[in-house]
Amino acid sequence: MEIETGVSLARLTTIGTGGSAAAFARPESVADLEEAIGWATERGLGVRTVGLGSNVLVADEGVEALVVRLAGDLAAVEVDGELLRAGGGATNAVCLHRARDAGLGGLEFACAIPGTAGGGVRMNAGAYGSDWSAILVRALVVSADGSGWLTPAELGLEYRHSLLRPDQVVAKVEYRLSPRPVDEIKADVAELIARRKATQPTNKRTFGSVFKNPPGGLGAGRMLELCGLKGHAIGGAVVSPRHANFIENAGGATSEDCLALMREARRRARDEFGVDLEHEVVFFGSLALEI
Numbered sequence: 001m002e003i004e005t006g007v008s009l010a011r012l013t014t015i016g017t018g019g020s021a022a023a024f025a026r027p028e029s030v031a032d033l034e035e036a037i038g039w040a041t042e043r044g045l046g047v048r049t050v051g052l053g054s055n056v057l058v059a060d061e062g063v064e065a066l067v068v069r070l071a072g073d074l075a076a077v078e079v080d081g082e083l084l085r086a087g088g089g090a091t092n093a094v095c096l097h098r099a100r101d102a103g104l105g106g107l108e109f110a111c112a113i114p115g116t117a118g119g120g121v122r123m124n125a126g127a128y129g130s131d132w133s134a135i136l137v138r139a140l141v142v143s144a145d146g147s148g149w150l151t152p153a154e155l156g157l158e159y160r161h162s163l164l165r166p167d168q169v170v171a172k173v174e175y176r177l178s179p180r181p182v183d184e185i186k187a188d189v190a191e192l193i194a195r196r197k198a199t200q201p202t203n204k205r206t207f208g209s210v211f212k213n214p215p216g217g218l219g220a221g222r223m224l225e226l227c228g229l230k231g232h233a234i235g236g237a238v239v240s241p242r243h244a245n246f247i248e249n250a251g252g253a254t255s256e257d258c259l260a261l262m263r264e265a266r267r268r269a270r271d272e273f274g275v276d277l278e279h280e281v282v283f284f285g286s287l288a289l290e291i
């Protein structure tokens with residue numbers, strides 16, 4: 001398997017910022033993945049996985065690690081009765097499509113989450129009252145320590161959180177779905193996507209939610225809107241005028257621009273609401289948010 005150098009991660013993330021990976025590989029099987037992890041371990045390099053890069057901010061100076069993006073068998077999808085088996089690199093869109101064609105419901109909530117199966121597990125991604133813990137039966141997790149299938153309880157899935165370490169790779173997943181008429185699935189998906197378009201900047205370059213919703217009912221988006229942040233810009237990064245918990249790359253943004261906006265947002269939320277917002281977006285490389 002080819003190990004590349006100098007691969008820009010900006011083009012592998014939805015925000016489109018950040019530097020290169022020290023090394024980069026596209027494993028197509030568990031054997032490939034184990035080989036890549038072995039290669040990195042021998043050189044003292046860490047391992048990071050990028051899915052669709054839809055919740056990642058990469059340091060402008062790059063990432064001193066082997067970054068893997070799963071392909072081939074590790075991005076394939078098959079339906080077996082009420083089980084959907086997917087590679088960790090399979091996109092949610094393809095999984096949803098295959099489930100719908102097989103008359104299986106349960107994944108509709110993920111229709112507007114532009115990620116992969118592995119990214120969904122790592123983040124316990126969710127929307128509209130459901131999340132990965134509701135559909136996941138087990139995930140095959142591979143790292144330098146070995147590999148094994150883990151259940152949602154073993155993965156510790158909670159609100160936008162799992163116990164997975166950054167170097168652990170979700171190579172495969174199994175979802176349990178349930179029979180549902182195709183027309184109902186289509187109608188639900190159309191309605192959820194329309195709701196999304198009405199409230200979020202779906203046609204802009206963003207990395208999804210910047211901060212997790214804090215406890216207490218007032219969401220991070222509304223809180224930041226009340227702090228007057230909508231439209232606030234630093235460099236090429238702008239707090240979305242449509243939803244204040246999104247940062248848009250308005251052209252030429254750097255990751256440092258995004259980080260500076262995040263610091264300003266945290267400062268205002270602390271000053272005005274006494275709340276320490278916790279970032280949902282995952283940092284790759286040496287990025288830090290302290291103010």
Ligand SMILES: Cc1cc2nc3c(=O)[nH]c(=O)nc-3n(C[C@H](O)[C@H](O)[C@H](O)COP(=O)(O)OP(=O)(O)OC[C@H]3O[C@@H](n4cnc5c(N)ncnc54)[C@H](O)[C@@H]3O)c2cc1C
Binds near residue numbers: 123125169206
């Ligand atoms: C427009 C937009 C809307 C969004 N809406 C939602 C939403 O409604 N709900 C929600 O929860 N999220 C949302 N997100 C955020 C994002 O889509 C989810 O967190 C998604 O699950 C990330 O998947 P990914 O494959 O893109 O992961 P990435 O963004 O590539 O990575 C995110 C994290 O997962 C890890 N990861 C990725 N793949 C693997 C793997 N195979 N094994 C182990 N770790 C892995 C990465 O290392 C990183 O730590 C949105 C993002 C955008 C841009």
